[in-house]
Amino acid sequence: MRISLSALAMIMIGGIAPPAEAAGIDCAKPVSASDHMMCGDKSLLVQDKMMGALYASALKSDDADKIREQQQRWIAKVQSCGDATCIRLADEDQVDFLLYTKGVESASTHFTSKRTDGNKSRLSIFGPVDGLVAVGLDSMYFGPGVGDINTDSMIGAVPLTKEHAELSRDKCKIGLNRLDAKTWRVSQTGSCFFADGVTFRGTYRKH
Numbered sequence: 001m002r003i004s005l006s007a008l009a010m011i012m013i014g015g016i017a018p019p020a021e022a023a024g025i026d027c028a029k030p031v032s033a034s035d036h037m038m039c040g041d042k043s044l045l046v047q048d049k050m051m052g053a054l055y056a057s058a059l060k061s062d063d064a065d066k067i068r069e070q071q072q073r074w075i076a077k078v079q080s081c082g083d084a085t086c087i088r089l090a091d092e093d094q095v096d097f098l099l100y101t102k103g104v105e106s107a108s109t110h111f112t113s114k115r116t117d118g119n120k121s122r123l124s125i126f127g128p129v130d131g132l133v134a135v136g137l138d139s140m141y142f143g144p145g146v147g148d149i150n151t152d153s154m155i156g157a158v159p160l161t162k163e164h165a166e167l168s169r170d171k172c173k174i175g176l177n178r179l180d181a182k183t184w185r186v187s188q189t190g191s192c193f194f195a196d197g198v199t200f201r202g203t204y205r206k207h
Contacts (some may be wrong), residue, residue, distance in 0.1 A: 032077060034081050041084055046092055050129045050157045054098040057126070061103035070097055096155045099126065099136045108136075111184055111204035118142045118197060123176075123184055123204045133160045135176065137186070141197035150195035174200055182206040 025048060027039035038044040051074075058067045074094040081087045099102050104126055111123040121139035138153045154174060158165045167174040172192035177185045190202040 011137075032079055034078050034087060036080075037084060038087065044084060044087060044111055046132055047157060048089070050127065050132045050134060051091060051094060051098075053129045054095065054104055054126065054134060057107040058098050058101040058103040062101045067101065070094075092156060095134055095157050099124065099134055099155055104134075108134075110207050111182075111206060113186070113202040113204045115199070115202050117199070117203070118144075119199055121186075121200055121202060121204070123186065125184075127157075128160050129155045131159055131161070132157050133164065133165055137174065137199050137200050139165070139194075139200050141195065141196055147199075150197050152194040152198040154200070 025035050025038055025045070027035075027045070030036045030039050036049060055071055056069070057067045071094075074090060074097075077090040077093075078087055081090060088192050101110075105124070107122045108126040111125070113119075113121045113123070115121075119139050119141050121137065124136040124138075126134040132153075134157045136153065136155045139151065143149065154167050154169060156167045158167060161176075163178040165176045167176070169192070171190045174192075175187040175189070177187075179185055182205060184201055184204045186200050186204060188199060192199075194200075
């Protein structure tokens, strides 16, 4: 079942809970300006499928009312967008929320890395969905001093091509290479202004 974001927003505002799989756009009947933008951009449509998959997984194990309320806010934000960049930023915020829900956590595969420099990191992978993976990277740095603990994270829904994906933030690039089903190698290049001591580079192995 595919319905436009505009129609979905009206259903949710009216207090009727849509089925989990109803997220998405019917490009045969686009309603809003954002619907038309997304139907004209294949990458946005694929991203929308990822958003629907994350939402469906989140509903399985979390407070459904809380998830639907956040989904409504995301839909309203997307509907107000005037360009593709705005839609992508709204989706990024929603991925950040959904990726750490209990439902998505349980549907994701998790990998960890512990470095000798004091960093303990986790890589979470959801998907792939139509070639996209939702990625969550979290690292905690334990320094030499008492209370010297810093954390940072990066998230995103990015293409997985030939076992490679890439996250970016300004001039910082995080490369993710899947070596096998149980192992990823993460590289870090450019200017990455993470919390003091935090790094994501290393080899991550499945829990």
